[in-house]
Amino acid sequence: MEINFTHKQSAHCENGVVSNLMRYNGFEVSEPMVFGIGSGLLFCYLPFLKVNHAPVVTYRALPGTIFKRFAKRTGVKIKREKFNSPQKAKARLDENLEKNNPVGLQVGVYSLVYFPEEYRFHFNAHNMVVYGKKDGRYLISDPVMEEVTSLSEKELEKVRFAKGAFAPKGHMYYPIQFPEKLELKKAIVKGIKHTCKDMTAPVPIVGVKAIRKIAKLIRKWPEKKGIKTANHYLGQIVRMQEEIGTGGGGFRYIYGAFLQEASKVLENEQLSLLSKEITQIGDLWRDFAVDASRIYKNRSATKDAYNKVADQLAIIADKEEAFFKKLKKAV
């Protein structure tokens, strides 16, 4: 069977799944709107976790939280299921497809066959929609792909039951109840306030404080860890910032698009100006990536070069702090 589902590519997978599932159910909500209402923007340093033998920073909220917050703030109810047994997970998926209900799935990327080999790491927070089954293959709408694709039963089971950090355990989710009319105004304000609170939180590993912390660490890495490791760590920060699904600039551009749209919905001219400001901050993040890449490309950088990119991050931290304080007052 095949459900009449419209696939639309998005920058980020979770926003895209939510936006596409909402559209299927008759509500047109853009990707940036989902991201903004769901308070997707973040900066967080996770000192206790290592991925690919390097420390982890993230530019977005934890997997699953964007949809959770979006649903709560707009009055949508979602059903979520996790499974211990792959057979049960498959049976429940088939049941839903039988009932013409497309569902969102959390999957691991490592065994995702349609991704290029080089991009397949043990990252378990990817999202996709399954919208049918044809000749024993599941029909897949993966938001970061231009076109729809398909996976065999075995291939889908493998990505649904990938292991490691954030193991999906067959995680399946779909909206089950909707409000009569989507009330965006209040939801937008709530989403913005939450992001401002997170980004200016008095915690050393969250928000602008975490950016400053990373800047400090970068200055120390070459001496403490050696050039090779320092470059490996720096590369990982850039990869997290510009990995597929960020929309560029560590999600700052998607947030800019959100503020622009929000300024029209709320008829708040100030948000439009702030959209321009976060866009410029996004450009600074990209400048940082360019300069960082010069360091790890040459593999023989001076200590000065590390200090220079650390300075860039410190400036970004100051600008973001001022930005989120202004944004908080604007709504």
Add this chain to the structure above:
Amino acid sequence: MKKNEVPQDKSNLESANIKEMYYAVDENGEYTTELSTGWDPKTIALNNAIKDIEERTEKARQKVLQNTTSPIEYYMELHKMDIGILASYVGMWTWRVKRHFKPSVFKKLNKKTLQKYADIFEVSIEQLKDIDK
């Protein structure tokens, strides 16, 4: 970022026919989206990460040949895993997996345990025991 500044560098995305979506502003300052074929700073970071994994794998291979580690460590590196990820795939504590890196312990592993590892690495038990097969 302006729409016409969205990077169109060569990258390995091309091989899989993937283009990434970016948010950027058009000439009127309105946000829109544009597809990108890749961006050099990111491609270099990714290539370095892959080179790092290749180096780790080669180092593990040499260690297996010198009999200072078991093939499990080699296959773990080959599959871009660390001990934590491998342990969660086989459903054992990390210290047990680490113990299986010892060639003397590895030799004594029963068939059931070997099969578990072999399944995860998608190789036969013969290949698991001899990495050159």
